[in-house]
Amino acid sequence: MEIARRNLVRWFSGRRLVRAEADDTRIFRGAERRHFEELSGRLESLVRRGKYLLFAFEGGRGLMGHLGMTGKFVRRTEGQVEPHSRARFHLDDGHVIHFSDPRMFGRMEPAPAPLLRTLDPVGLLGRDPLADGLTAGQLAEAVGSSRQPLKVALMDQERLAGLGNIHAAEALFRAGLHPSREPGSLTPAEWKRLVQAIRATIDFGLKEQEGEEPVYLEEGRSENPFLVYGRAGGPCSQCGTPVESFTQGGRTTHFCPKCQPRSGVHASKPRAGKR
């Protein structure tokens, strides 16, 4: 999301939005497409809160965006077709920015710019490690009270905003913490390791993804850039032990049983990894 924000800022810089138009799809949820199509002029600010983007256009019109699982913003030239394009910003430099999203889990919801930050669920988001900074104490306070498994708690956007399935797994691997740890059982030293691991994971992701296109999904890119995510059955990048996977909160969790030892975890059943 942060990479998407940076790309959009660059693409809009010094340009004007001359026409916004969109197909009538569920990406608008409750909001009205015609308000999207009323957007125009300069992009005055683009703020990211967790996985949400808040656009403020000249004239006070705004937009809340979310990429869902498969949404992305791509820049094309006028007339070029983009598969699964759902909404489009036509700029005065001959470029068109498409919001492309095959599964339509993403969202584009126009709203008056001054109201964007107060919108549910944006108003419910927890601290954003990148935008707000995050100390070990703040992390412990936000996540330590959860009775969910640690990884599930890390992904709870009301506790901490921005971590998804990949980054949560990666951060836990870097911190050497088992995903099923009870948040209340972490020591101050472990919170410190975790906060540093979250920072490292975000930094790595930003470096990895910089450029115009979403790298991991980019065509031709088949290499897995992550330390444990998607490596079930393969060797741990650190110790060679086979990476395992299991389901937590409806999502697949990948971890190394040796680097992320179980201590004080509640019962769960790792299965040998596939792939």
Place this chain on the structure above:
DNA sequence: ACCGCTGTTCTCCG
């Protein structure tokens, strides 16, 4: 060709 995955979140139950 079919099956079972998938970078998310919301709603509906018990």
Place this chain on the structure above:
DNA sequence: TCGGAGAACAGCGG
């Protein structure tokens, strides 16, 4: 309240 299951949807790889 909380937590798990299912749903919303389409594509891709085994």
